[in-house]
Each structure stands twice: as structure tokens, then as C-alpha cells.
Amino acid sequence: MTLLELSGLRAGYGGSVVLDGVDLTVGEGEVVALLGINGAGKSTTMRVITGLLDPSGGRVVFGGVDITHFPAHKRVAEGVCLSPEGRLVFPHLSVEDNLYLGSFHPRARPHRAESLERVYALFPILGERRAQKAGFLSGGEQQMLAMARALMGRPRLLLLDEPSFGLAPLILEVVFNTIGEIARSGISILLVEQNAQAALGVAERGYVLSEGRITLSVSAAELSSSSDMRTLFLREIEETTVPAPVSIESKPAAVEAGLDPEPILQIRGLHRTFGGLVAINNLALDVKRHQFLGVIGPNGAGKTTLLNLITGYYAPSAGEISLNGQRIDGLKPYDVCVRGVGRTFQLVQCFPEMSVIDNVITGALFARDARISLEEARERVRRPLELVGLERKTDVLAGTLALGEQKKLELARALATQPQLLLLDEVMAGSPHEDVVELMAVLRAIHAAGTTILMIEHLVHVILGLAQHIVVLNFGEKLFEGSPDEVVADPKVIETYFGTPTNK
């Protein structure tokens, strides 16, 4: 029986049309994947189903009731619950209070205790951290909280928008197993996901959305084998060895042979606690000049905290951080930037009301002690914008870009600061397979041009394909470091991070 039916759905923002007649159904107890490139309209579809955006045409029918113009809270009461893109947990509330809010409506409230028990069984880490403020959770843990919060509403239809965002491989497996379990308990699921392989592993059917229309609607098995799909979305194992563009050597021989022995970044005895919780514990780390360093580790290992410590967003509780031999711990982010460090953020932080080009110009204008003119800045941002492939969207407002594009914009903005050391926090997240391959080539080019890169990434094939050296963090400590080959062979790393032995 059909639970959700979208017919001829049209919607957009301001004057622009994003959905141009979408037809889609989700059956009772069915798992359906909604796939498509960035900007295809997937998140917009989710917004219309949940009532956060009013459609300009078409109908949304849920359980036989026309809910097209129901306000959002009434839809939740009907059983439509969303785990949104970008998590949107309430950072100042405790984990348990976040979950309580998930069961706010009268239909779910009487079952609160029972639901709570169930989500803690699904996500034990949330049970352990129930009293902590959600803002202190790591990115991956927040993702779990967002899903758990949606489940607290006793959904008949669970909408998951990019549930794999920011998840370590081990947890990714757990989460997708959990999605399977949820589905088996009779809840219908509509899944938006860039990790098509994972999505099609649990989904029965899939739709491909392109330019606001459904262009393909088939069973998951057919979708996986369809040749278009393979080239467009699926992450294949061969990718590990994607050849770099001819002009760029993936690991320049000169650099490989003689990495400057003097590290560009030197970290000693670094320590940081948050309200009794140790996030970084006595960490020592060297980043050599011209190195491409990968940092991996389970969710909550302290990877993003490390970047926040380097860039001055957090002050270390103890320890030293030196850049080019000069101490930078205790400096403010703007001073760290002026000394030649650029970064992107795990959750995108572009300036939504500014155009794409103005975002990047801001990066070019202030990053050096010597100010440059606006004309010069305008000239300088052309190259970064071309590199990330946004040169044709320069006048678009940043806030209207899809998540993956905003990530690229942040990369361009960081590049415009002309950093010696570039820190990347899951810059590939939210990008479909095709873009990931392109972005890998871009990062190789940036590295070959002399920029030192420190990259946090959960896409295993990306980090193994790019990094010369990998550091594995766990509980804020260095668990292991070595070459990519050594990392994938280490039993400790396999156990804590990859989950299953990997030959990728």
C-alpha cells in the first residue's frame, strides 16, 4: 500500500524553479532511495514533504490524507519525521533533551520512555552521553542524534537527508545496518544519500532526480547495475587508483624524495578538555613542508578539535603549536590566517547572503598584512573558482547552492587566502562520486603547486588515494601513523576504524 505519494510537485525559492513536477511514491514498510547530483532538488523535495517549504503546485498525499498545505508540526503528528541535512541538533540542550523534543507531539509523548530505550539500544554512544550538551558531541555523534531524534517521533515515514555525512566507515556500517533494522520494524524510509552504494544496499527501490524531475525509477538491483548509475554515483573500488591528470604527478618525485626535514607545523604535548571530557590527549604531530597528510579516526576521536586548536578557535589546555618555528597557540583565528593557514569547516560556513564571488573575494582581501585592491582581489579569485568548478555560478547567492557546492565554495575561499598550510575538514562530504574524482584531482594540483595539506576525510578511497602519510586518532591520542599501506594493514586501525579488513 502506498504511504506517501508526491504528484506533479513544483517548488522553488524566490523566482527560481527547483522542483519541476516530481512524482514519487513510498510504500508501507518500504525503503526508497532518492539519488541525484548536487542541486538536483533532493533536499528541496525533503523540505516540501516536511512542510518547511510550500510547493507552488502539485500534491503531497500521506496515508490517504492530502497534507500539501499542512503546517510542519501537523505532519510530524501524522508520522512524518525528518533527520535533516546538517543535523540541526539543539547544541545547548543535553542529548536527552534533544531526544525529548523529538517526541514532543501528543501521539509520541506517552511512549517517550519506551522510545528512549529503543534509540539508546540502537545508538549506545548516545546513552553514554545522555547528560552532555549536544554541541559537545562530535560531528558523527550529532548525526546519530539527529536520526535518533527523528525516531523519537514514532514515525510512519522516516526521512533521512544524508545520514552518512561525517560518519567513519565503522559507524557508517552500523548506521546503515540500523536503517535496515528500522525498516524491518515496519517504518517506511525515504533516503537522500550521496553514498549511493550504501543507500542501494538498504533500499528496495530508487529514484534519480535530475534538474527537478524524476528521470529514472527502478528497483535498487537494477539501479546498481545500470551503467549510468555506475559512472554517476557509485564509488567503485578502482577509484583508489584513479590516475591523476597527466600534467600533474600525483606524488611529485622531488617532493617524495626530499620532504623538507623542517616541519611547517609542529605540535607538542597538546591537550584539551571540555568540561572534564578529554578531547585531545598529549598529542605530538609534525606536518612536513609540502606534505599531504591525512588524519582519520572514529567519530569523536578529536579530529575537528585538532583543527580548531591549530586555527585558534580553541585555546589548548596545555601544549605547544608552532608554525614555521613560531608559536601560534593562543593566537586568534585571524592572526593564524594571516600567518598562512587556511581551512574549511566540517559544517559549511559560507556567507549565505553574499554571492559566490563575493565570498571568495572576502578570502582574498584580508588574508595578508598588505591589503590588496578590490580589482586585484577580483582578479585573484578567478583561479580558485575555476579550480573548484564554480566559475559559472559566480553571481549566485551562496545560500542557494547545494551542500556539496557550498563545500567547494569554502575550498575556493580558503584557497583565495593563499595558504601555505591548508586544513580540510571533510571537504568531499555531500559531493557525488563524479565530483569526488574531480576534487581529488584538484587537491593533487594544489598540493603539487607547493601547498602543504592536512586533510580529515572519511571517504577511505579518497584519503588512501591522496595522502602520503596518515595519522590515526582515537580518543584524542595518536593510535598509529604511517604510509597508507601501513595504515590499512594495521590490526588496531582495522578494529577501531575500518571495521572490516580492507583491501581498498
Next chain:
Amino acid sequence: MPFAATAVVNDWIITAASMVILAVSWNLAASAGLISLGHSAFWGVGSYAAVLTANKLGLPLVVALIPAMLIGALLGALLALITGRLRGIFFAIATLALSEGLRVIAVMTPGFTGGGEGIYINPELRIGAHWVAAIMVVGALISILVTWMISRTSWHFAFRAMRANESAAQMLGVRPITFRVGILALAGAMAAFAGGVRVWYGGFIDPGMAFDLQITILAQIGPLLGGIYTLVGPVIGALLSVLLSEAARIWFGAQGFGLLVYGVALVLCILFLPHGVWGGVLQLWTYGRRRIRGKQ
């Protein structure tokens, strides 16, 4: 002078031009994410600085405006330094407290400010209302010119970035405190100028008038009505708000009902033109262009 035909016209011009200055000044701070609920503080210190220096030293208006603007700028810079990283509602409350604190100080220091009884400008220093109007108009034009010039510099980028996300802006090398001090000093000087000129028109100032909450509210109505964060919006909004309030007063009399109509008109405008009158005009313009392009 042709525009000085009647006292009423002078009154309109002075009110309208001072509203434009206040709106432009408030909008300038708001464009960097600094929402002020204490613009009367700048206006008030401007009024007092102009009157006190003039009376002590026998300065004419144009000269007395220099200390007024300096004090206004100093107060703005000081506010930026004291409030540090306070943002949003916390910054707004701090500005409200500043204005209220200054009012109390003005009441408590009668030897200096005349206290609650207020203070008169030395009658010999007063000038004709048409001169006051002319100076206020020149001030309004200069304040518009200044914000236009700023909009063509790198400051424009820093302001918008700070408004959107001050934390992320820092990673691009934007040092927020520099811009906060700069923008609040400038906004403070503008509002203090308006306060200084206005007191010459009335000839009298007391703490209640100088640090009146209504000044703060009027400063925001212009940008909200005309189009916040834009160059033209605050100017249109300020003129429109004066027009509305005068029209309501003339048609319905000074009391009660006129104010009600004025209030309703404002609320309707804000409700149905969320980006202000100027935003509505721009929207109509793009809509029209799209229609024309569609027909071709």
C-alpha cells in the same frame, strides 16, 4: 531662501534630514551585524557636547559640531571595545544600557549638564531655522556619501561576512574588533552630528530629550521600512516615515488616532514588504525584466 518659506517647511526639512542621518547611521552598524538599541546615546552626547562647548567657549554651530562628532565617535569606539565579542541580543542590550546610563549621569551632574532642569543655548549663538535646516541637509548628504564610499571598499566585504558569520570570517583574516571600532565610531559621529544640529533648532536640551528611547526607535524605522542593509533603503524609509507621520498628524489631528494610523501603516509595510520598500521596488524590477524577456 525659497525653501525657508514657512516655519512648518523648516520643521519638516530638519526632521526629515535628521531622520535620514539616524537611519543611515543605524543601518551602517547593522550591516556589520551590530544591532543598536542605544542610538539615542550618540544623539544625546552629540547634543550635550555641542551645547556645552558652545556655551563655554562661545562657538558657532558649525564649530561646535566638531567636538560633538568627536565625542560621538569616541563613545562608539569605546562601546566597541567594551562590548568585545558580544553579538546579537547581548550587544543590543549593552547599547540600551549605555543610553540609559548616560541619561542617569546627565541627571546626576547638574553642575555640568544642568541636570534634570536642562540647559539652554546661549541665545546670542542661536541662528535662523533655515540655517539649521541647511546644515542638517548637508549633513544628511554627507552621511549618504560616506556610506556609498564605504560600499565600494573592502570594508563592505568585511561587514557582510561579519554579519553572516563572524567566527568563519576570522579564518579569512578579518579582525572583527578593528571593524567594530571603525564602524561604531563612524555611526556614533553621524548620530552625534544630528543630535548637535537638532539642539540648535530647539535651543534647549534635558536628559529626557537627549537620551529619549524614541530616538532609538526612529533610527530603526527608516531601515526597516525602506530596506535594511541597503544604501538607498534607509533614506527612502526615513523620508517615508516622516511623510507618514506628518500626513497622519495633519489628517487626523495631533492626538491618538493619527499615531494609530501611522503605526498600522508601518506594521503593514513591514509585514508585506519584508525587504522594505526598496526591496519591493527591486523585486518588481526583476519581475518586470523577466516578463519582458519571456515575451521576446
